Amino acid sequence: xxxxxxxxxxxxxxxxxxxxxxxxxxxxxxxxxxxxxxxxxxxxxxxxxxxxxxxxxxxxxxxxxxxxxxxxxxxxxxxxxxxxxxxxxxxxxxxxxxxxxxxxxxxxxxxxxxxxxxxxxxxxxxxxxxxxxxxxxxxxxxxxxxxxxxxxxxxxxxxxxxxxxxxxxxxxxxxxxxxxxxxxxxxxxxxxxxxxxxxxxxxxxxxxxxxxxxxxxxxxxxxxxxxxxxxxxxxxxxxxxxxxxxxxxxxxxxxxxxxxxxxxxxxxxxxxxxxxxxxxxxxxxxxxxxxxxxx
Numbered sequence: 001x002x003x004x005x006x007x008x009x010x011x012x013x014x015x016x017x018x019x020x021x022x023x024x025x026x027x028x029x030x031x032x033x034x035x036x037x038x039x040x041x042x043x044x045x046x047x048x049x050x051x052x053x054x055x056x057x058x059x060x061x062x063x064x065x066x067x068x069x070x071x072x073x074x075x076x077x078x079x080x081x082x083x084x085x086x087x088x089x090x091x092x093x094x095x096x097x098x099x100x101x102x103x104x105x106x107x108x109x110x111x112x113x114x115x116x117x118x119x120x121x122x123x124x125x126x127x128x129x130x131x132x133x134x135x136x137x138x139x140x141x142x143x144x145x146x147x148x149x150x151x152x153x154x155x156x157x158x159x160x161x162x163x164x165x166x167x168x169x170x171x172x173x174x175x176x177x178x179x180x181x182x183x184x185x186x187x188x189x190x191x192x193x194x195x196x197x198x199x200x201x202x203x204x205x206x207x208x209x210x211x212x213x214x215x216x217x218x219x220x221x222x223x224x225x226x227x228x229x230x231x232x233x234x235x236x237x238x239x240x241x242x243x244x245x246x247x248x249x250x251x252x253x254x255x256x257x258x259x260x261x262x263x264x265x266x267x268x269x270x271x272x273x274x275x276x277x278x279x280x281x282x283x284x285x286x287x288x289x290x291x292x293x294x295x
Contacts (some may be wrong), residue, residue, distance in 0.1 A: 003175045004028055007085040009105060010094035011042035011078075013241070013279060014122055017150030018092055020046045023075040024067060024151070025179050030077045030084045039078040046073065049151070082112050090175055092144060094122045097247035102126065103134050110135040118171055120144040121159075124244060125191045125199070125251040128161035138163035142172050145192060148239055158185045159192050190255035191248070198236070199249045203264050205233035209284075210266040216284045234284040235292075238277030246271045 004027065008019045011033035019031040019042070033039055050069045077084060085091060091109055095102050102121070109119060119141045121131045132138030143159025156176050160169060169185060176183045186193050205219050214222070220232020237245050246267055253261035270283070277283030278290050285292045 001174075002178060003089050003171065005030075005088045005090070006175070007032065007088040007091040007109075008094065009033075009085075009091060009109070010096075011038050012094065012096075013148055014094040014146060014150060016042050016045050016049075017148060018094065018122070018146060019076050020049055020072070021151045021179055023072045026067075026075075027178070028075055028077075030079060030088060032079050032082065032084065034080060036080060039080070043073070043076075043078055046076070053151075082108050085109060086112050086114070088113065088117060090118045090120065090171070092120045092122050092146075097124055097126065097244055097251065099126060099130075102131070106131055106134045106141075110137065116140070118142065118168055120172060122146050124195045124248040125255070127190060127255075128159045128164065128188045132161045132163050139165040140168050142168050143188070143192070144172055144176070145194065147194075154181055156181050156183045157192055157194050158183045159188055160185055161188050191252050195248055196252065199245065199252060200260065202233045202237045202245055203249050203261070203267065206237070206264040206267050209234070210264060238283035238285055238287070238292075241276050241279050242267060242283050243271050243276050 006022050006027050007030045008015050008022070009032050011031050015031060015033070019029050022029045031039065031042060033042070047069065050072060091113065093102065093105055095105055106119065115137060117140070119131070119135065119137070121128055121141070121143050122145060123143060124145070128141060128143040132141035135141060138161065141161055142164050143161065145157035145159065147153040147155070158169065158172055173183055190196070191199060208214060208219060209216060216234050220235050223229045223232040231239065246263055249261055249263045249267070253263065274280065275282050278287050281287045287293060
């Protein structure tokens with residue numbers, strides 16, 4: 001059965017990409033955040049993304065390009081009111097990787113939404129079982145770790161929590177197929193598969209920079225030239241957001257109590273300085289309107 005209505009919580013980079021992808025594949029979307037100005041920026045960003053979509057072939061983006069910009073935006077409700085989520089079939093939560101914030105969100109939507117609504121955490125590292133524990137529906141809580149940029153990434157890491165039901169897994173995979181995406185189901189563990197490996201790689205690359213072994217550009221060129229990666233680890237960090245990288249590696253450090261996850265002091269310093277990467281124009285590289293302009 002086709003899932004028709006989806007709530008997306010958090011209108012940051014991931015939420016914008018999700019709302020766009022869902023609307024382009026015919027879903028009714030409610031995009032929720034805490035302030036109108038955030039939602040206005042999200043709408044403007046979706047408009048910009050849609051103007052650029054012709055740069056991507058249908059085969060590369062894996063989504064339908066048949067709907068016009070007006071038709072796509074008409075499928076998205078921008079709201080700050082949780083009551084707008086009371087009738088959605090599926091929710092994907094994308095709030096900042098802070099447990100106290102996320103816990104509050106799950107308690108709210110558990111009250112607002114009917115018992116059959118599925119909650120998916122688009123988290124980098126936090127336990128899916130932990131999300132389920134603060135709801136009355138742990139069997140209907142699942143992890144769906146999307147990659148950025150969402151509309152053109154064909155694979156999603158799906159995470160089964162301790163109580164997640166098989167039917168919930170099947171519904172999540174159905175939604176992903178509707179979005180033009182493949183998925184792999186993994187078991188719940190901090191960082192899952194992708195971020196448990198990737199965060200270590202990025203953090204170690206920052207240590208290499210801090211130790212003056214190589215420059216930013218040299219580190220990234222080595223990964224692209226030697227391993228065929230499309231992006232180097234520091235470019236990837238900028239794309240994800242250095243604040244998100246720090247929050248994620250801190251969760252891994254706390255969860256495993258293992259020094260190999262100790263956040264690099266340079267990463268902490270950059271986040272303290274407000275150098276977040278693409279999202280605000282300056283990280284390891286400089287960006288204008290999301291495009292890298294300098295090394």
